[in-house]
Amino acid sequence: MMQDTMPQMFSIRSVVFGLMVVLSISVTPAQAQRFGSTLQSAPNAFWGCDLAPILDPITGVPRLAVTGQTSCTMRNVGYLGSLQIASYVPRNGYITEVKIRSGNNPAPVRVVIMQCSPGFCGTAVRMSRVFRPRANQISTFKTNLRVIRSFDINSSGIQNITDAVGLTAVGPGTLPLVDQGTAGTFTSGSALTQLWYPAMQLNVPRVEGAVSADGLELLLRWRFQKNPRQN
Numbered sequence: 001m002m003q004d005t006m007p008q009m010f011s012i013r014s015v016v017f018g019l020m021v022v023l024s025i026s027v028t029p030a031q032a033q034r035f036g037s038t039l040q041s042a043p044n045a046f047w048g049c050d051l052a053p054i055l056d057p058i059t060g061v062p063r064l065a066v067t068g069q070t071s072c073t074m075r076n077v078g079y080l081g082s083l084q085i086a087s088y089v090p091r092n093g094y095i096t097e098v099k100i101r102s103g104n105n106p107a108p109v110r111v112v113i114m115q116c117s118p119g120f121c122g123t124a125v126r127m128s129r130v131f132r133p134r135a136n137q138i139s140t141f142k143t144n145l146r147v148i149r150s151f152d153i154n155s156s157g158i159q160n161i162t163d164a165v166g167l168t169a170v171g172p173g174t175l176p177l178v179d180q181g182t183a184g185t186f187t188s189g190s191a192l193t194q195l196w197y198p199a200m201q202l203n204v205p206r207v208e209g210a211v212s213a214d215g216l217e218l219l220l221r222w223r224f225q226k227n228p229r230q231n
Contacts, residue, residue, distance in 0.1 A: 003069065007156050009063055025119075032096070034188030035085040036076060036165070036221040037191075042073060043103040043219055045177035047219050052197060053213040055184050061118050062183040062215075071199035073112055074175065074179035078216040079194040086191075087164040088116070089147040095165055096229035099140050100176050101219040102133040108172030109133065112200060114164045117200040120208070121164050124200035130170055165222045191217035 035049050049072035051064040076086040089095075111128040114121040126145050133139040147163040169175055189191045194210035 006056065012021045026079045026098050027151045028151070032223055032225045033090070034221055035090075037219050039099060039101045039102075039219055041178040041180075041217065041219070043101055043174070043176055043178050045103065045175050045179060045216075046106050048173055048175055048198065049199075050172075050197060052211050053179075053183070053216055054211060056197075056208050057118065060184055067197045068087055069198040070172065071170050072113075072175075073166055073196040074218050075114065075164055075175075075194050076220060077194055077212075080186060080190050080192070080214070081188040087166060089149055089163045089165065091149050091226075092155075092177050092223055093147055093226045094228045095145040095222050096145055097140060097142055097145050097223040098165075099138055100131075100167070101138045102135060102176050103174045104135050105174050106133040106135060107169040107175060108171045109139070109176075110168045110170060111143055111145060112166045113147055114166055114200070115148075115165050117160055121166075121194070121210075123205045124202050125163070127202055132229040133176070142229065147166045147224070148229070150179070150197040155228070163222070167218065167220055170199065176219040177218045178219060180215045181218060183213060186214055190215045193218050 047064060049069050050067055052067050054063060054065050056063050078086045108130050110130055112124045113126040115123045117124045128143050130147060131141045149162045151160050180190055192212060192214045193216040194212050196206055196210050202205060
């Protein structure tokens with residue numbers, strides 16, 4: 001149980017970010033494409049899953065709330081005013097590689113594929129093995145995770161399912177995040193990151209909302225391919 005109340009921040013803004021990215025995920029087909037963070041910024045988060053970035057409900061000042069958790073799941077929702085793809089996959093295919101930029105004491109991580117509908121990601125449907133990023137470096141890991149994007153109109157209505165790529169931290173250590181110094185300002189170009197405490201479990205829907213933090217970027221870059229990676 002959280003020792004501090006963690007209100008569901010920026011609920012309307014989260015939906016706006018989600019819809020913005022869903023509407024912008026049509027891309028030109030290619031053999032391999034890379035999406036997510038450019039990894040140009042160095043991580044400066046000194047905390048792990050034991051703390052959550054929130055805005056104080058009274059003062060509006062950014063602060064860290066104690067979670068009491070040792071695992072958490074994260075995804076990069078997008079960048080305000082940009083069509084840059086952050087976590088939503090462009091079409092059916094595979095995530096064949098990820099790059100993670102870490103600080104001096106990185107937590108072990110898994111790559112997680114979340115099933116999403118517009119504005120909401122609530123179920124982890126596929127996961128990689130545990131990776132151990134190197135301190136103060138950009139670490140590259142090979143994966144072979146299938147992803148799906150589908151849009152269907154039938155008697156039940158419109159069904160729009162798009163997988164998203166994220167990370168789960170599974171132990172002690174710092175998270176691959178950069179605080180851009182713009183929390184709560186909704187500044188153009190700011191990143192929005194969603195975090196779930198504790199981490200998502202495979203095929204277990206999460207009914208509670210994520211903690212949403214603007215001005216916080218997940219330093220994850222992923223490679224998408226139409227066909228699976230050949231070992």
